[in-house]
Amino acid sequence: MSVIKCAFCKGIGKDPFDLLSELATCQVCGGKGKVEVVEPAIKCAFCKATGVYPQGSRITCTVCNGKGMVTVKGATEECPKCKGTGTAIGSGLPCIKCRGKGVVSKK
Ligand SMILES: [Zn+2]
Numbered sequence: 001m002s003v004i005k006c007a008f009c010k011g012i013g014k015d016p017f018d019l020l021s022e023l024a025t026c027q028v029c030g031g032k033g034k035v036e037v038v039e040p041a042i043k044c045a046f047c048k049a050t051g052v053y054p055q056g057s058r059i060t061c062t063v064c065n066g067k068g069m070v071t072v073k074g075a076t077e078e079c080p081k082c083k084g085t086g087t088a089i090g091s092g093l094p095c096i097k098c099r100g101k102g103v104v105s106k107k
């Protein structure tokens with residue numbers, strides 16, 4: 001387990017989009033500006049480690065839950081289906097094979 005800077009609010013602890021009010025706390029880190037991830041973790045391919053769901057939305061990334069990092073298990077290799085982008089070609093949704101992580105377990 002390690003503590004990283006919250007990707008969604010960039011460590012500020014406030015809602016980056018001011019959805020409720022300027023003073024609203026970040027829903028990902030609860031205002032702490034930091035989140036815990038279970039190691040080993042890699043950058044989330046789907047949101048490119050921004051913690052924000054792509055395509056200009058204001059919701060948290062569903063792959064990493066806004067943390068910007070995702071936990072992987074054991075040895076991994078680039079997902080052949082999405083070529084490591086984490087995004088399903090055409091739909092813009094998280095890749096089904098790697099669930100948006102961009103990597104799959106090595107066999
Ligand atoms: Zn945060």
Ligand SMILES: [Zn+2]
Binds near residue numbers: 045048050051064069
């Ligand atoms: Zn993500």
Ligand SMILES: [Zn+2]
Binds near residue numbers: 096101102
């Ligand atoms: Zn994939």
